[in-house]
Amino acid sequence: MDEQNVEKINKTAATLPQNQSEIEIAGLTSVESVRISVPGVKEAKVRLECVLEQSIELGGVNSPGCDFIIGRVVQYHIEDDIYAKGRIDPRGLAAVSRLAGANYAKIGELFEIKRPK
Numbered sequence: 001m002d003e004q005n006v007e008k009i010n011k012t013a014a015t016l017p018q019n020q021s022e023i024e025i026a027g028l029t030s031v032e033s034v035r036i037s038v039p040g041v042k043e044a045k046v047r048l049e050c051v052l053e054q055s056i057e058l059g060g061v062n063s064p065g066c067d068f069i070i071g072r073v074v075q076y077h078i079e080d081d082i083y084a085k086g087r088i089d090p091r092g093l094a095a096v097s098r099l100a101g102a103n104y105a106k107i108g109e110l111f112e113i114k115r116p117k
Contacts (some may be wrong), residue, residue, distance in 0.1 A: 005043065006096055006104055013098075035075040045082055045093055049075035 012022040023030050029042035033049050040047045050071030059066035082092035090110055097105050 002094075008043075010104075033075070040077070044077075045079045046088065047077040048073050049077075 008026040008028060011026040014022075014025065016022060016025065021030075023039070023041060030039040031042040033040050036049045036051060038049075040049070050073050052069070053072050054070040056068040056070075057066070058068050078088060079092075082089045090107060093107075095107050097107075099105055
């Protein structure tokens with residue numbers, strides 16, 4: 001993912017009014033989902049459609065508003081150019097992770113270790 005797209009995604013972290021769309025604020029494209037009513041983001045290389053299985057409220061006095069959400073994937077979408085032989089190419093995915101605060105990280109060096117039989 002290039003820095004321009006990370007800038008767009010970062011805009012979705014803003015606290016917005018309930019009727020304001022994060023997708024519109026970020027300049028992303030809404031795309032209709034196949035199995036759920038909530039639209040997805042067209043620019044996503046991998047997109048999962050999920051239904052809520054369970055929501056567990058965590059925390060307490062010192063950490064209010066923290067929930068653990070468990071979803072069941074009912075449909076997935078993967079860009080053809082990053083998917084082959086049942087695997088997603090990690091280099092093609094070019095994943096970026098959001099860390100604490102304003103920090104992000106790119107996937108670094110990739111290496112392979114054979115799994116035991």
